[in-house]
Amino acid sequence: MSIKVRLILGFLVFAGLTTTFGLLSYRGQLDAVEKLASFIDAGVEPLTQLQKSLVDMNEVRSRIESQIQVEGEASRRVAITGRGLEEVLAAVADVRKTVGIALQSEIPEEAKADLRGLVYSLGLIETGYASVSKPTVMRELEKVTLGLQSSVRILRADLDARGEAADQSFEGGTLQQALGLGAVLFAMLGLLVYLIRSVSSPLRRLSETAQALVAGADDLTIRPTGPGEIRRAFSALKDMQDRYLVLQSTLDAKTDMLSTQIEAQQGQLQAALDxxxxxxxxxxxxxxxxxxxxxxNERFGEFDILTPAKKFFSDPNLTGSLRENENDSMQMTMPDGTILEVKRRGMPGKGLLITFEDITERERISKRLKYLAGHDQLTDLPNRRQFGEELDQLLKTARKPFALVVVDLRNFKSINDTYGHPLGDALLKACGDRLAGLVDARASVARLGGDEFAVIAPQAKSAAEASALGASIVKAFAEPFEVEGRRIFASVSVGIVAHDPSVTEADGINADIMLQNCDLALYRAKEERSDSGAFELFEPALRANLKQRREMELDLKAALDAEEFELYYQPFVDMADKRVSGFEALLRWRHPEKGMISPSVFIPLAEEAGLIERLGVWCLETACAEAATWPESMTISVNLSPMQFKSATLLSDIDRALNNSGLAAERLQIEVTESLFLDESDRVLDILKEMRRRGLTVSMDDFGTGYSSLGYLSRFSFNKIKIDQSFVRDMGRAENIAIVRSVIGLSKSLNMQVIAEGIETEDQMRALLAEGCREMQGYFFSTPQPKEELPRVIADITNRWTRDLGVAAEKTLAA
Structure with a gap:
C-alpha cells in the first residue's frame, strides 16, 4: 500500500472517529438539555409558583392579623370586606391558579394530594367571602398555607431527588463523553503509531540506507520494504548499489592498472632522470x-624532499624568480674547476626547473676552437682574421705612432718542392719564432697565410724606426735556419707602413687599407732581386702598382675568351673499396706570357672583377663533360666560390651542365667553404637545400679552419666533410689527432661522409685509417693531373694496392 493511500485512509479513519465522537457528544448534550428542561418544567417551575403563592398567603395573613390587632378583638367576628377582601380573593385566585397548574404538572402524588386538599379551603373562602369572618378566613388561609408548605416540602424533596438523579445522569453522560473522547484519542494515537511505523520508519531506514550507501558501507544489505514509493526508492538504491559495486570493481581494476603503470612510468622516469x-x-x-x-645528488649531495634550496645552493641567482615558461641560462664554476651551464625554466606556482650540464670539456674545446679560429695551426701565431681585428682595434684606440710590417718568404715554394712540405712547415714555425724575437713584447706577430707574416710594431714610432725594423728583419732572415739538421736559407721581402694617428686619422684608414698598403710596399720589395731580401716603406706613389692588377683583370677576361684555362684532377681514394672513387677538379691558368698562375692569385682577382660567375660556369660544364666519360662509380667534385652563390642563375647553371653532359646528379659533388655563410646565410642555406633535393652531394671543404664549423653543421646537414690538410699535415700533435678524431666521430653521428685532404706520407694515411677515415686525397696518392693523365693515375693507384697501399691498409686495420 502506498504512502498516499495510507494517508488518505488514515485521514478518513480520523474523520470518521471525529464525526462519531461529535455525534455522540451532540446526542448527550441533547439528552442533558431535555432532562434539564423536564427538570425545570416538572420541579422547579411548580415549586417556584407554589413558593410565591405561599409568600403571598403569608403576606395576606400577616395583614389580616395586623388589621385584627389594630381594630381589636371585636373585629374578629366581622366579615372581611373592602380592600382586605379584594386582597384575599386575589391571593386565593392566584393560589388556585398556581395549584391548578401544579396539579397539571408532573409533581409527586403526595404534593398533589395536599394541593387537592387546599381546593376546599380556597373554595370556601371564595364562595363565602361575604359572610366569612376573619377568624374563619385566617383558619382557612392557615390551612392553605400549611398545605402549600407541605407541598413545597414535598416538591423540594422531589426536586432534590431529581437533582441527584440529574447529577448522576450528567455524570454518567460526562463519563460517556470522556470515554468516547478517550476512544477517539486512542484511535488517533493508534493511527499515528501506524503511520509512523508504516511511513516514518521506512523513510528513516531509507535515509539511513542512503547515507550508508554514500558512506560506502561494505556490508550494506538493501531489502525493499514499506510503502510502494519507499519500496521503489529502496529498489533504486539497490540498483545504485549494484552499479556502484560494478563501477567500484571496474575503478579498482583500472586504479590498480594505472597504479602499476604510474609506478612503472615513475621507475622509467627516475631511470631516465638518473x-x-x-x-x-x-x-x-x-x-x-x-x-x-x-x-x-652526486654533484650537490642527496637531500630529502622539501629541503630548502639554500641547503645545497650557495648562489642566490640560482633560485631567482622566473615567470611561468620563462627561460634563462647562466654559467657557474664549481670549486673543483668544473664549468656548469645552468638552464632555468619557470614552472607553475612560481616553481623552478633547473638543469646543470658539465660543459668543462666543451668550453675547453670551444676556447681551443676559438683559439684555432684566430690562430694559425702550424705556427700557433694569430691568423689573418685575428690579426685584422687586432689591427682595427688598435687603429681606433692608438694615440701613438706604430708600424705595420708584412713579411713574405721569397723562395718558400722552391723549399717546399725541394725538401717537402714537412720541412717547409718546420721552416714556417722557425720563421715565426725568429720574427717574434726581433720585436719587443708589445708587438703582435701573425701568420697571414701561406708564407706571409705580419707584425704590429709599437716600437717603431717614426718612418726611420720603421725602416730600421725592416732592415733588421731582412738581415735576420738572411741568416740560415737550422731545420731538422738542414741549413736552409729563406730570405724575405718586407712591406712596411708607418702609421701616425695624428696625420692619418682623418683619412679613415682601417686594417684592410693598411694591409693593402703593406702589400703594395711588399710587391715593390719583391721586385728587388737581392738574394738577402729587401724591404720597402709604403709611399702613396705605390698605389700606382694597382695598375698591374687592373691589367691582370684584363688578362683574365681575355683568357676566358681564348680558353687559356684548364682543369687538373686530383683523385679521391676509397681505402675501404680499394679504388679511386672520384676526382676533384682544380682550375689552372696557363698565361701565355707569365706561365702557370696560381689560383690563389687569380681566383680572388676574378671575384673582385666579377668574373668568377663566368669562370665557375666554365668549370662546371667542363668538369661534368669530362666526368661523363668516366665509369659510373666515379664522382666529380667542383669547388664553388662564395661569390657564385650570389648569382640568381647558379642552380640553372648546374642543371644545364648536367643536362648537356648527361652526367647523373648524384655523381656531382659541390665543395664549399665556411666563408660561404658569412653573408646571406639564409639564402645560401636555401640554395644548398635545393642542391640536396636535386640529388647533388654537398661537401664542406677545409672543415675546422673557419669561424664556427659546428654551428654551420647544425644549420645544414652536409653530405660530406673534408678534413683540412692543416690538421693532417702534423698528425703527431695530440691536438690535431683529437680534432681529427672528433671530426670523424661527429660525421658518423650526423651520418655524414668524411674525407681527409693533404695526405703526403704513409704515416698520415695510417693514422687517418686507424681513426676510421676511409676516403683520402693528397700527394701521397697523386698530384693534380690533366685529364689526359687520369687513366695512368687510376692504373697507378690500382697497382699500388698490391704493394704499399694494400699492405699499409691491412696492417693498420689489423692493428
Missing part, C-alpha cells in the same frame, strides 16, 4: 626541493 648526463632538480614556489636525479 641516466641523464645533466644534473636536474625541481623546486617549488618556496624554493624547496621537489625532484632530483642521480647526477644532481
Amino acid at each position: 641516466n641523464m648526463t645533466q644534473a636536474l632538480c625541481m623546486l617549488d614556489g618556496q624554493r624547496r626541493l621537489l625532484l632530483s636525479n642521480g647526477v644532481f
